[in-house]
Amino acid sequence: xxxxxxxxxxxxxxxxxxxxxxxxxxxxxxAPGHRGRTxxxxxxxxxxxxxxxxxxxxxxxxxxxxxxxxSAYLNAxxxxxxxxxxxxxxxxxxxxxQNRVDSVISSYEDAYFAEASFHADxxxxxxxxxHDEEWASPAAVRNELGPVHPGAPLEVRESLLLDVxxxxxxxxxxxLVHGHQxxxxxxxxxxxxxxxxxxxxxxIQHLTSVSRxxxxxxxxxxxxxxxxxxxxxxxxxxxxLITGHTHRPVFASVAIVDExxxxxxxxxEEIRSRAEDQVFWDEIVxxxxxxxxxxDEAPCGPPRDDEPPAPNxxxxxxxxxxxxxxxxxxxxxxxxxxxxxxxxxPEGRRVLARADLEAVYQRMSPAGETVGQEPR
Numbered sequence: 132x133x134x135x136x137x138x139x140x141x142x143x144x145x146x147x148x149x150x151x152x153x154x155x156x157x158x159x160x161x162a163p164g165h166r167g168r169t170x171x172x173x174x175x176x177x178x179x180x181x182x183x184x185x186x187x188x189x190x191x192x193x194x195x196x197x198x199x200x201x202s203a204y205l206n207a208x209x210x211x212x213x214x215x216x217x218x219x220x221x222x223x224x225x226x227x228x229q230n231r232v233d234s235v236i237s238s239y240e241d242a243y244f245a246e247a248s249f250h251a252d253x254x255x256x257x258x259x260x261x262h263d264e265e266w267a268s269p270a271a272v273r274n275e276l277g278p279v280h281p282g283a284p285l286e287v288r289e290s291l292l293l294d295v296x297x298x299x300x301x302x303x304x305x306x307l308v309h310g311h312q313x314x315x316x317x318x319x320x321x322x323x324x325x326x327x328x329x330x331x332x333x334x335i336q337h338l339t340s341v342s343r344x345x346x347x348x349x350x351x352x353x354x355x356x357x358x359x360x361x362x363x364x365x366x367x368x369x370x371x372l373i374t375g376h377t378h379r380p381v382f383a384s385v386a387i388v389d390e391x392x393x394x395x396x397x398x399x400e401e402i403r404s405r406a407e408d409q410v411f412w413d414e415i416v417x418x419x420x421x422x423x424x425x426x427d428e429a430p431c432g433p434p435r436d437d438e439p440p441a442p443n444x445x446x447x448x449x450x451x452x453x454x455x456x457x458x459x460x461x462x463x464x465x466x467x468x469x470x471x472x473x474x475x476x477p478e479g480r481r482v483l484a485r486a487d488l489e490a491v492y493q494r495m496s497p498a499g500e501t502v503g504q505e506p507r
Contacts, residue, residue: 141359144359148360174296175462181217181459181462183447187262188225190235204457206472207472208249211249217256218246218249219257220246221307222263222310224257247280260310267287272285290308291308293306293307306370308372308373309374310446360444361440361443375447378448380469380483382484383442383445383484383494385440441494455474
């Protein structure tokens, strides 16, 4: 029912996601300091921004998906602090569907201390997602996060609109948002989902150590959601959408995990039969990255047999992969990069895919048009 498509319009699911993202964009444009069409400037050549999301920090029990990734995360933050990046935490930092805030903060003091260094220097941007939507309340932020981020008051926002500039020209806009908007249980019915996770799923996870973070555990749902977000972004001129939520990295609208699947040579019947096997897919990701199938030698991502879609959608992946690695999106030196941290990677970091921002916006523009106008 919810995936039915009319002859001339989107599916009902796509319409709901579109409405949720459009509402978030409307609120971002009217946030303090934006004043309608005016967005926060980002100098593509001089500024440095890293986007990390979906840590799902718990209290170091068997239901905590972040504990394996803590080392890679701290190494990444040390690097980005030294290189003077602004750190954007794109939601679901804490797993508050399962845990009390105080138990999470006391379990990861090193991580909060590292993030506080960015905040003290004015280089931390925090967003709330569906699993830490408590931070939509400024009072909750002040009372719970204020003590671990001393100094200027910490703001946790739903979304942020950036005006990407190269010199005096505006290339287009970047819209940063967690990405759960309009998805029912993760948005309008989040209170019911939170109850189910805390009192039904968590006891099961304690016994089995099986991860349940969705839509990362359901490929069909993830692909449907990526498609809905991409189609929404394509409807906005020169707008690049960066999200989290699905836990799987997307670069220039190409779902990296799904693209790598095509190169494994596995029997398609086996792939279909194990579509919901989380361990199976995490091993595929590790296998492909270890072989270097994505890297600097493939500057725009893995090769494709067909024409790739318009590059409007990017997803930072997550910081709770089962093998202890994390992924993120970097915006620096005029480029956008998908990066991997952790494991046996030399220097701790690998660039999985990269592209010049100006070239990305050129691909978004209709044939014959040039970038350089004000974003809508």
